[in-house]
Amino acid sequence: MDKILRVDMNHLQIRWEPVPQEYEQFGGRALIARIMLSEVPPLCEPLGPYNKLIFAPGLLGGTPVSSAGRLSVGGKSPLTGGIKEANAGGNGARDIARLGIKAIIVEGLPADGKMYVLYLANGRAELVPADEWRGWGTYATSAEAQKRWGEHCTVISIGPAGEMRMRGAGIVVTGHEEQISRVAARGGLGALMGSKGLKAVVLDASNAPPLPLADAELFRDAAGRFAKALLENPRTGRTGSMHVYGTSGIFAIVNEIGALPTRNFREGRFEKVQELSGERLRETILQRGGKIGTACMPGCVIACCNAFVDSDGQVIVSTLQYETLGMLGSNLGIGSLDDVARLNRMCNDLGLDSIEMGAALGVAAEAGQAQFGDTESFVALLQEVAAGSPLGRVLGQGAATTGKMFGMLRVPVAKGQAMPAYDPRALKGNGVTYITSPMGADHTAGNAFGIRDKVDPLSATGQCAPSLELQLGAVMLDSTGLCLFARPPVYADPQLMVDLINGRFGWGWTVESLKEFNKAVLRMELEFNRRAGFTDADNRIPEYMLTEPLLPHGTVFDVPTSEIDAIFSGL
């Protein structure tokens, strides 16, 4: 039977607990919502003793289902002040699940103010003093942990940004092969981990038994159907854009629809779009002997990742992704893959969310602290973050604080969290998701880019119902551990997901009960936020996006407030 692993940082004690019945049929994001609502006072200080840091694999974590290894990390967000779940690929969820752990719940604050590593292996759980690792980047931390505990171990770590409790800090997870920087990036969960004095979690699941299956036949059949559907899908199959180009395959399309954040969301198209396109990325990587079409978790049939290498073939980052190309590229006026990769590597090593930092650096440039298009000026700012200088601490807190500090009005955030790389004035469905999701501005919480052929991205009306559907779909994916990119088969055939869950657990779920589950989880998250003080007033786009037209379409964000405020009325 799975256990809850409770880690008390105040007394440096670890307890294995049976899973309470009320947590049982939850996983990943859903389990985080359930735990937060039961255990964490919604008004607590995010970096204080009453907040909790939760790691939870999705319901399908640790099984051989393709693309089901997203690791959910959660707590009360230091960035938004609301509930937060951020998830990452890599091997973290697989190993936690295989160690028989339903969730790791980290509590309290270390009385000695020191840093620790939580080491978990089959039957072992230890807090290992690691104060000498303080200040290390995530690359060095992962490497040292794997040197000490074995190459096969998975490392979940924070960098200096998290240690400094910067609200732009994420949590970095190692993955398959060279995919060593999968990031649960958003919402400042790295700062929460830092406040707990936890430098890293090291997982050795090498001796763990395979997970039990309630109905092995049903499960294997469904898993097979799922993998087949992914491979036959024109997007996710072997010839699909996702595998061939990776996430950056959409770069030119987002530019074409005029929604590509450019120079701090000033424009929706970037003149150097070709330099950062998926085609250019693929070509560059292959020419230099890097890798494209690799998986971040073993067994993923989509394999959308890459290893971006320099001209000597040395890996700079793996993976270089769309959101990063948008936020550290066009949003900073930078049209060079090498330059974006360099900034991305710095963010990964410091343990910073590249989306939040791209937005913060864009605001800083508008405030005169750097120059759009001048990579060195942005490198210098990231060096300030690394040094923990006052300016660096401002930037490390993200776009909202950076804007506040310099008295700026053009700050692209919702609920205090930076927008990802789709301008909501040209993809209004995403704007609706940004402002209404309990997670703050988040492209994985319900991304309308994929439905742009069905719902006019520029229409002021009719955006809310589709956004809600997408948000509920995201709940399902984030709760089962499924990657967002693996959604087509389960969206097309919801029974597939039900079969996977029933095959694994034997709970007798139905398509209808799964739908109700998704709704219940979203309601729980909204309820946590309500108790934390959120109201409709928090569901608003930045003022300037209501009045400043975005080129090339010249549109503003004009979704009626009445529709926005009614989005959850039928939930």
Added chain:
Amino acid sequence: MDKILRVDMNHLQIRWEPVPQEYEQFGGRALIARIMLSEVPPLCEPLGPYNKLIFAPGLLGGTPVSSAGRLSVGGKSPLTGGIKEANAGGNGARDIARLGIKAIIVEGLPADGKMYVLYLANGRAELVPADEWRGWGTYATSAEAQKRWGEHCTVISIGPAGEMRMRGAGIVVTGHEEQISRVAARGGLGALMGSKGLKAVVLDASNAPPLPLADAELFRDAAGRFAKALLENPRTGRTGSMHVYGTSGIFAIVNEIGALPTRNFREGRFEKVQELSGERLRETILQRGGKIGTACMPGCVIACCNAFVDSDGQVIVSTLQYETLGMLGSNLGIGSLDDVARLNRMCNDLGLDSIEMGAALGVAAEAGQAQFGDTESFVALLQEVAAGSPLGRVLGQGAATTGKMFGMLRVPVAKGQAMPAYDPRALKGNGVTYITSPMGADHTAGNAFGIRDKVDPLSATGQCAPSLELQLGAVMLDSTGLCLFARPPVYADPQLMVDLINGRFGWGWTVESLKEFNKAVLRMELEFNRRAGFTDADNRIPEYMLTEPLLPHGTVFDVPTSEIDAIFSGL
């Protein structure tokens, strides 16, 4: 008939408008509440084009009533995000009222990004370009304005802090004789004025006719009774502590009850209490040939002010007040009047709220950026603010942002605004006011220090009803322009206030209608905040004050949440 003066900074136009009927029976804070609710979108960006900056004398402003010359300044607070009224002594309200202006409403943002002076004289209103004054301190600004337009002019100005849109910035008003730094300090209204491109308002009321009186006999009789009562009151009369020592007369008493913020609210008593006491202040000033017992506005019979001079008799600050002695003194571990006066002068010149800065510097010291008791280390930090360095910009945003930047948990704020110099764990009635007032933590919004003999400051229960009464009393004072210190006669005999208002305007108010007025104004403010997204969740004390006992009494803030949430239920 009074007019509304509307100043459109976007088009650099000024309009005289008749007073709308719905604004007529409002003044000062009440008028600000009325205008905000009618004209300002509660969700607007505080520093953006839709917020408005309002100057409004109280209903009795410009009349010869003693102590009735407080100038209310308001808008949506850049610091709290809610409605804000802060008021200052000096000659501002008198002159605006005598110029026949019920309120100055400053709108829009300057299209050219430049700075202006609003010059007002009898029948004249001009926006004068003053971009060359940028960066000037408030002392130089006031002096230059009086040199240019006459010594008799009143100057309302911001310093570099307001120009830099720092949320700790206030608005400085010149007053009677050497009282040239009366500050509408709180809530970051200086940043709002800075965002409007308004460096100063200069008032020449020398040729203005006296204000009309609806019932001169009633008015003069009431004004006489009021002045007499003040002079006969043991606190405010000629031998009273307020006149003899000024506001700092309470310093030793607050220390005695254990509520004196000491070293970032770590303790409630300060070992160097004698060094900062009212007695020491008086003795020092008189020895050096400074002044004590002076008035900030002509005709005030209390005359609680001083001119603190150095050993050569040169004025350092006028006035050196209790809150400043607490927040820039004991709260920073500084036990020297000269040192506090030096920090105070820097704050005044930069145009910073000394309460907000005292709290911010205390948090910064706890974060290791300065050393408690080491004045030079705090001077250095204020120099950073002056320079607009990144660290300075952090500090200038106030205590909440400073705490956030350094990941601190011990940050004494409510609704984002720093607490003044009464620790709420030892004066719990003030804690209730801090967290429930629509103004954020504010000692003038309902100060329970004065009722400590009737309501046990340490009792967990029974604090809310008295706080509400005090809050309603504060509404009355702030709306009529009466100084908080002049409250005893009108609290003892509410008919006195009614007679003053009826004598001036002939509105036929009654004690009952005045009470209803006060309640209506508080409801308006709460309604603005509700629309701005405030909920009960914003009415909370910082988490650490719930658990960290404050010496010497060892008490925490334990007023029951149920009582707090019910405070306005009967309003």
